[in-house]
Amino acid sequence: MPVEDNDSQVVLTHPEDNSTTVTILKYGANVLSWKNKGKEQLWLSEGAKVDGSKPVRGGIPLVFPVFGKQKDANHPTFPLPQHGFARSSEWEFLGQTSANPPTVQFALSPEQVSSEALKLWGNGDYDFTLILTVSLELDKLTTEIEVENAGEKEFEFNWLFHTYFRVPDITDTLVNNLIDQKCFDQLLAEEYVEKSPIISFHEEFDRIYKKVDYGKTFQIIEFGKVLINVVRKNLPDAVVWNPWIKKSDGMADFLPKNGYLNMLCVEPGNVSDFVKLQKGEKWTGAQILTVGGEIKVQSNIY
Numbered sequence: 353m354p355v356e357d358n359d360s361q362v363v364l365t366h367p368e369d370n371s372t373t374v375t376i377l378k379y380g381a382n383v384l385s386w387k388n389k390g391k392e393q394l395w396l397s398e399g400a401k402v403d404g405s406k407p408v409r410g411g412i413p414l415v416f417p418v419f420g421k422q423k424d425a426n427h428p429t430f431p432l433p434q435h436g437f438a439r440s441s442e443w444e445f446l447g448q449t450s451a452n453p454p455t456v457q458f459a460l461s462p463e464q465v466s467s468e469a470l471k472l473w474g475n476g477d478y479d480f481t482l483i484l485t486v487s488l489e490l491d492k493l494t495t496e497i498e499v500e501n502a503g504e505k506e507f508e509f510n511w512l513f514h515t516y517f518r519v520p521d522i523t524d525t526l527v528n529n530l531i532d533q534k535c536f537d538q539l540l541a542e543e544y545v546e547k548s549p550i551i552s553f554h555e556e557f558d559r560i561y562k563k564v565d566y567g568k569t570f571q572i573i574e575f576g577k578v579l580i581n582v583v584r585k586n587l588p589d590a591v592v593w594n595p596w597i598k599k600s601d602g603m604a605d606f607l608p609k610n611g612y613l614n615m616l617c618v619e620p621g622n623v624s625d626f627v628k629l630q631k632g633e634k635w636t637g638a639q640i641l642t643v644g645g646e647i648k649v650q651s652n653i654y
């Protein structure tokens with residue numbers, strides 16, 4: 353069975369390799385697991401709630417319509433909770449759109465969002481349709497989002513795939529191709545230009561890399577081997593995050609407590625500004641994740 357629809361989850365299995373699978377929770381349309389040839393690629397907290405009682409800690413949470421907590425009291429996203437409501441709403445499973453590569457779609461529109469949450473965004477005056485498409489290939493997972501303004505009123509939103517990758521040891525993990533990119537360091541609350549040719553992790557890390565050329569591939573590397581390549585379509589920004597000891601200790605659903613050693617978030621999105629959609633307009637963005645391959649060194653001139 354290439355696609356199984358259980359009550360709360362949808363499981364895709366690659367027709368040519370039954371150890372290549374992806375599991376998606378309908379709540380949040382949160383990818384919980386991506387196994388490539390038997391090897392798990394994503395980190396999911398052992399304390400993650402998958403019963404719809406709170407957003408999932410791990411996998412690929414979906415961030416919409418705001419990233420983080422809005423500071424501008426005049427912006428319509430200001431009343432929303434951190435990272436919006438897409439990750440805490442039950443999405444509708446639309447079904448399978450292709451058998452090979454196995455591909456499925458999920459939808460979110462105001463009917464699926466709690467009326468309390470809806471009211472927190474533009475007084476509930478916005479109408480929208482979100483379609484998430486998840487496609488599983490050998491050595492490759494693609495997640496694509498389409499946002500449509502289905503109402504009368506223009507709205508603005510952020511989008512982000514908050515992808516938690518599983519890594520053997522964060523202290524041996526590197527990320528390349530962010531040199532010379534503008535970034536906002538959320539810990540220092542300062543903007544500067546990244547000068548490291550390759551990023552390493554020795555403490556809490558929380559940076560928003562802004563408007564990075566689409567030709568750039570971010571590679572997660574360990575001991576000279578590429579674990580994952582992250583390619584973006586129409587998602588200019590990337591958040592890189594590891595909570596380290598103190599921050600993960602403060603998150604009740606972050607388990608085991610030393611789990612920060614085995615995870616790294618590289619999160620493609622549109623968060624440094626808002627996407628604006630007029631009535632009837634559509635916008636799409638995607639992340640394309642592939643396993644392995646050669647190291648690519650890309651400066652700003654390549």
Ligand SMILES: O=P(O)(O)OC[C@H]1O[C@H](O)[C@H](O)[C@@H](O)[C@@H]1O
Pocket residue numbers: 420434435538558559591592593617619
């Ligand atoms: O705890 P959450 O609401 O899931 O947010 C988890 C993290 O998301 C992003 O990566 C932000 O850059 C972090 O500042 C935040 O801590």
